[in-house]
Amino acid sequence: MPLMLKLLLAVQVISALAIIVLVLLQQGKGADMGSAFGSGSSGSLFGATGAANFLSRATKWAAVVFFASTAGLAYVSHKGTSGPAVDSGVMQSFPSDRSVPQVPGAAPAAGGSSVPGAASVPASPAKPDASVPAAPATPAAPAAPATGETPAGTPAK
Numbered sequence: 001m002p003l004m005l006k007l008l009l010a011v012q013v014i015s016a017l018a019i020i021v022l023v024l025l026q027q028g029k030g031a032d033m034g035s036a037f038g039s040g041s042s043g044s045l046f047g048a049t050g051a052a053n054f055l056s057r058a059t060k061w062a063a064v065v066f067f068a069s070t071a072g073l074a075y076v077s078h079k080g081t082s083g084p085a086v087d088s089g090v091m092q093s094f095p096s097d098r099s100v101p102q103v104p105g106a107a108p109a110a111g112g113s114s115v116p117g118a119a120s121v122p123a124s125p126a127k128p129d130a131s132v133p134a135a136p137a138t139p140a141a142p143a144a145p146a147t148g149e150t151p152a153g154t155p156a157k
Contacts (some may be wrong), residue, residue, distance in 0.1 A: 005076050012069040015062050022059040027052060 002076070005073070008069050008072045008076060012066060012073060015066040015069060018062040019059060019066060022055055022062060026055045026059070
């Protein structure tokens with residue numbers, strides 16, 4: 001990651017934390033919760049209303065820094081990508097071979113057409129692959145019983 005990107009990301013995180021702290025420190029319009037933490041007296045560091053003005057201004061400038069760093073991150077991270085968004089993404093490493101899939105062990109199709117959907121007939125019948133076991137033979141179905149006879153294993157009526 002380039003140095004400018006790291007620097008902007010650090011500035012953004014710090015300004016976001018500053019906004020959170022400054023908003024939580026501000027006194028509500030009628031709640032007087034700030035006095036519970038010792039900022040309710042008129043003899044404080046910033047005066048009677050000086051703390052409210054200072055916190056409001058500090059929050060405003062922290063927000064300005066946050067939005068400026070966000071715009072800077074957007075510019076730096078997308079700088080230099082002139083191609084379409086399709087070129088860089090999840091499908092970037094997907095193979096571009098669009099040939100028709102073949103049956104495993106089958107000989108390549110005659111003509112070697114790589115156009116999807118093109119009908120191609122193999123020149124010779126495919127030989128089965130020796131590494132693939134043959135399918136088991138299906139057992140013959142039992143013969144139907146003649147009329148009046150019950151099949152084996154069923155009780156007579």
